[in-house]
Amino acid sequence: MAARAEAQGVAVDDIVWGVPYLPIDPKDVGRSYEAVIRVNSQSGKGGISYLLKSERNLDLPRRLQIEFSRAVQEHTDARGIEVNAEDIWRIFSDEYLPAEPGSGLEPWGRLRLxxxxxSSSEDGPDTLEVELEDAGQLRTxxxxxxxxxxxxxxxxRQVGHDVLVLDYAEHALSAGSDAAAAAYVECSVGDDVLWGVGIDPSITTASLKAIISAVNRYERAQVEGRAADPATVGR
Structure with missing residues (x-):
C-alpha cells in the first residue's frame, strides 16, 4: 500500500481499499445460516423467505414474499429490533394463519372453515356444501x-364477499402420503389485492383456507385502517 501511495502521490491513509466480495459458507466459521442472517427494518425479502423455507418448509411465491416482507418491516420499525426465525414465524402466523380452536391462541377474522x-355430476356444475363459522355463528x-x-x-358471495382468485401456488410440506400441504392464493377482495395462506393435509381444503385467510386479512385491514397497496405486491 505504501508503494501504491507513493506512486499516486498521496498519503497511505488516503488510499481506498478495494476488497472483493468473498462468499463463504457459514459452516466454515462454525456458524449456521440462521445465525448469520439478521432481519431488521432494512432487510429485504430474501433472508426472510429463506428462514421460512429452511425452518418451516414454506416456499412463498415472489409477490407473497414482497407482501410479507413489508409486514416484517412494519414490525421491526415499530420496535426497533432485529427478529429471528421464530419471531418471523410468529409474525407470519398472526398475519396469515388464524388460530385453530384449542390452540390457546386468540383467533382473528370473521370466517373459519x-x-x-x-358432489359433482358429469353434466352439471360441482356442488360444495360448506359449514362455516361466521362471526362466531355456525352456518351451512x-x-x-x-x-x-x-x-x-x-x-x-352468499355471505357478502365477492372474491376473485388471481394467482395460486401449492406444495407439500414434507414427503409421504400423510404430509400436510401449503396453499398460497392471491385474491382480489373489495378494492384490495392481497394473499392468503392455508395449511391442511388436503390440498383442496388448504386452498379454501387460503382464500378465507385473504378475506379475513381484508376485513382486518379495514378495521385497522390499513389497506393493501397494489403497487407494493409486485404488480
Whole structure:
C-alpha cells in the first residue's frame, strides 16, 4: 500500500481499499445460516423467505414474499429490533394463519372453515356444501361452480364477499402420503389485492383456507385502517 501511495502521490491513509466480495459458507466459521442472517427494518425479502423455507418448509411465491416482507418491516420499525426465525414465524402466523380452536391462541377474522362436502355430476356444475363459522355463528351454505374453488367463491358471495382468485401456488410440506400441504392464493377482495395462506393435509381444503385467510386479512385491514397497496405486491 505504501508503494501504491507513493506512486499516486498521496498519503497511505488516503488510499481506498478495494476488497472483493468473498462468499463463504457459514459452516466454515462454525456458524449456521440462521445465525448469520439478521432481519431488521432494512432487510429485504430474501433472508426472510429463506428462514421460512429452511425452518418451516414454506416456499412463498415472489409477490407473497414482497407482501410479507413489508409486514416484517412494519414490525421491526415499530420496535426497533432485529427478529429471528421464530419471531418471523410468529409474525407470519398472526398475519396469515388464524388460530385453530384449542390452540390457546386468540383467533382473528370473521370466517373459519369447519367442514366441506363436495358432489359433482358429469353434466352439471360441482356442488360444495360448506359449514362455516361466521362471526362466531355456525352456518351451512351451498355453492355451485366449475370445481370446488369456484363453488367456494359462490359460497363467499352468499355471505357478502365477492372474491376473485388471481394467482395460486401449492406444495407439500414434507414427503409421504400423510404430509400436510401449503396453499398460497392471491385474491382480489373489495378494492384490495392481497394473499392468503392455508395449511391442511388436503390440498383442496388448504386452498379454501387460503382464500378465507385473504378475506379475513381484508376485513382486518379495514378495521385497522390499513389497506393493501397494489403497487407494493409486485404488480
Amino acid at each position: 369447519v367442514s366441506t362436502r363436495a 351454505v351451498t355453492g355451485t361452480g366449475n370445481g370446488p374453488v369456484d363453488a367456494f367463491l359462490d359460497v363467499l
